[in-house]
Amino acid sequence: MENKEFAKIKIQTPVTLIIHGANQLGFALSKTLAEQGSKVIIVDQYNSISKKYITDLKKIGDVDFIAFQGIEQLYKTINRIDYIYFMQYDLLKENNTFTSSDFLEESNHLNQTLKASNKFNSKFSLITTIDLNRRLAFQANTDYSTPSPYSCVEMQKYSETLVAEFHDKAKTNVRIIRLGTIIGKEFPLESNTVIAKLINDAVKNNTLTIVGEGLDTHYIINIEDVIYGILKLSFSDKTKGEVISLCNNNEYTTLSIAYKILELSPSNTEIKFEPDTEKRPILQSQYVPAPNAEKYDWVQSISLEKSIISLLEDTYQKFNKKWDNHPDKAKNDLKQVEEIRKAKEKEEYGEVRQVEVVKTPLGKTLEAIVLPFTTVIKIARKIKLPRLKVAIPTLVIIALLYFFLLGPIITVGVSTLLAYNEGKSAASDIVSLDFTQAATKFDNISVYANNSISSFQNIKWFFTLTNQAKFYDNASQLLYGAKYGSEGARDTVIALQPLASYLREFQPAVNFQSDLATTTREYRQQLLDLQNNGEKLIKSTSDLTFAVQLVSTVDTQAFPEFAQQSIIDLKQKTTEISTLIEPLQKVVIFMPELLGVDERQRYLVILQNPSELRSTGGWISSYAIVGIEGGQVRELAVDDVYNAEGILKSQGKTYEAPKSMQDALKLKNWSFSLSNWNPNFVDATKDMEFFIKETGKAYKINGVISIDVTFIQKLLDVWGGIDVPGEMDRITKDNLYEKIFQLHNDFVPGQSIKADFLKNLANEVLTKLLSSQQSDYTKISSVLMESLQNKDILVYLKNTEANKYLAAQSWNGVMDTTYTSAPVNIDWNWGGNKANLFLKKSINLKMDVLSEKQIQYNYVAAVQNNSTSTSYPEGDYKNLQRVYLPINAEVQSVKGFDENSYTITTEGNFKILTGWFTVPIKTIKNFEISYILTKDDALSLVYPIQLKSSDVVLDLKIFKQPGALNEKLKVEISFPDTWAVTKYEGFNKVANMLSIQADFNSDAKYEVTWSIK
């Protein structure tokens, strides 16, 4: 290289000078440095062997080669040398003695180099040997031999002394690194060394020969560890002025090395000891080497075993011999043996058996506790101080980011996912009445929700910074909704656990066919527990309602578009859940009492037939008494109404009909089958109870339940029919009426044919209901709810709370003054046929709101009788019609009563128009009534219009007669031009007219609001 080129070396490129570098050790060092991007300059005397290294190094990187003759010039021209390695190791090993000129030349080179090091402030490393230092130490203490003045020992001694002087006097940055015997792959040992002889013996002979006792020691190091060690020690500032031994930290005796060879090469069978004819002293124990390189954080990476294997491999190769017992081959053999063993096991046991390391629970726990710490310690050990300065702030930043951004996002995400899955699972637990599991799952959801809330609060800053506060508020509201919802749901299912247990385990003790009890089991404890959980249920319902309120008021628009539909679904679901839970909470409060927790409760069940319409639903054809105590059915009896009447007749009992009935129907005597004359079911039940008591079937009734044939038809529709004992055909929705008509025709009082059929039918229906599959629950409960809503089932219970609840739902058939906002039409089929099955009725109610204090009504009912003959069950519809109006209604016109004949009476707050309204077969007949209703504060009537500040609110409730079939209702409301209608849900609006048309299956309720400002 031209001198001027040294000046061109970039400032960031380290410059390394290696004196005596044209050998294998120098080559290895140069190669590593060049690969790391260093500029390497090798100074040596070159020969044919070194030529090979020069060629290889030139391919690797920026390496220059200078002969010793040019060293002086180099030091003059070069601008910078960062590291200098004075590699005497090979020189000292190869030359046992030096000529005086060689000695002087070498010492001169060293002197020049040290001066250069001083000049360039380079880090200088002198590489010598431990062996020669040990020999020097031995020579100083014994008279074993006289050293030659120019021996390798003296050369090392001189060099080390000179280097030490430069450190002491010139403060040159120097260190002396003494190497152990280098062994390793492709690093041949000198043939006369003890280790080389043992290796040769191992390959060539079966016997390893040791001269003497084999207790002389060796300091050994693998070539890979040497390079790493030299570089590490040279770079470190701690090694300045130090003498360091670079070798394995253990010293090995010849004997231990021999045993290691035997172990690795089993073909060698013995160690042979030969007497030491030269009587050489054992070089051990007295010698203390310089501190090991491990003190300066160097770590030995290649084991003695691996080094010896390399040597053996090389030697086998050198002698062209095959190493049969190579450890790697042995490993492969073992692997093959293991595979054969597994294959055999597979043959024997059908599958491979896994060998598992079993740990005790304590071991597992300890390992789990210790593991994080050991991992951290391991990482900490690997991290160096300069890196730590960067690592600590980085870690702090990562930690902050994690806890205030990533962690919360992960927690919210994971919790939401887990909560969703738990929610789904809990829902199926509820369906299967496993409330314990459901409670646990809701509790988990509550934990997830609470964690999400805390985590979400940690990232509030992010939403504030990104101007997404609205999203944060709404999402937060949603999370709180989840929290209160899950807590409410958990407490609800805990409170309802006794009910679930009751429903799961309930088995009736008696049935309609037999009075004999099949079980003595009661469910009193479940009912008591349910009663005691009332307060818990109130709290849980309150939580749920709060949750629904939170979720329902969430602004869907605040969420990203892709999530909006899910939020809408969630709102809908929570509202649905709320509508289910709230009534349940109310029902549970009185349910234990209704099921006889304290004393037996008796209920009268009446079956009404709407095909022959009567005031509360239809002709009373049968009745049943059900007695419940401790949650268990203790009495169950069904009978025909004619039989009950027969009992009374046989006892000579007669009863005078109510006056209104006498006047209207022109009859004097009253009977059980006519006990539903009063259209208010609550009042009618008193009359029904009276007759039952008179028959002696029950002395006390706690409630009356009316079911009509339509309800049974709906159930049969769900089930696709039912088999009734004694009946040839399956009873279905379509043939039920046919069967009833047939029984009616055949019935003779005193016979039990009809009662038997009904008993059997009721029994089958009840059995089917109680043994319903979970998949049918939804359909059955839907039929039940629809029937209650449509008044196919009416329930009046004497329990105040229960009746209050039923009234609020319009399930108890009460007809009170809240129904004075529209005419109430009550039919009474007195034709002795089932003409109602063939009728169609359209009602048109026109309300002209004249002012907030006055309404003009026009009510038209068009009835079409589709009967084609007068033969039973068809026929003329001979109907006694009663129209109930508010007592202060000013009737203007009435049209449609037969011969326009009618009476007007008053009862309570009602004005009743009674007359015959007959619709012959195949005809349509209209009934029309007009009246004006004026607000009268003196009357305790519910006037339909209320004034609320500047708003006028019409609360319209239209009573639907229980049992009435095929009715349609049209309502038209006109109002003053000056009013602006603001609320008219469901209505069509044209100018100042609102109209709505619908099937009239249940009570119709409408609310209209006007602004009159």
Added chain:
Amino acid sequence: MSYMKKVLPILIIFLTFAVITIVLTFVPVQSLLKQTPLFGQIYNNTKLTINTPKSKAKITINDKDYGETNQVISNLAEGTYTVKLSRIVDETNQTDFYQDKSFIVELLNDKEAIIDVEIGPAGQASGYVTYYSVSPTSSGLISVKTSPEDENVFLDNDFISKAPFNARKLKASNYKLKTTAVGYEDIEIPIIVKDGFNLNVHTYSFPIPVNINKAE
């Protein structure tokens, strides 16, 4: 390999945080700490006032005996508690004349829950229960329940609504809450509505005794 060496520490750190997060998600550390005596004293700063003005009642909280009324119980951990009051009667009186009455309240740190009721015969009670629950809204909320239901609720003499109602927004302030129903005694109590909390109020009204002579 060198790429893996660089990525591995980052991966380990990330996984460590992830594990800590997941552990914190599943292990209720805070509630566990609250159970310990030392941390419990630091964490738990709740207050539950239980009064029965005209009589004495035995207090049981979550099936644990807490002596007799009137009492202020502090340092219970945050959470939901079932408080059972059993009216103490003279030995000469019939013991089953008064039934035990249970109330469920939620306790929050730095907030007071109050049970101020008189236990009457046949499961009746007169008085009120108030407690706070955390709300996500920044404004104050109030939820009112009455026994019997459908009582009229007034705030500072202004009619608000029929009970029950839930989570109605209200400016944080002190108010006078009154519940009335035909045939029942009025209940009037001072309340404090606080931002970020839902004040739950449950009032219990005795039926007004019928004066038979007057009725005739």
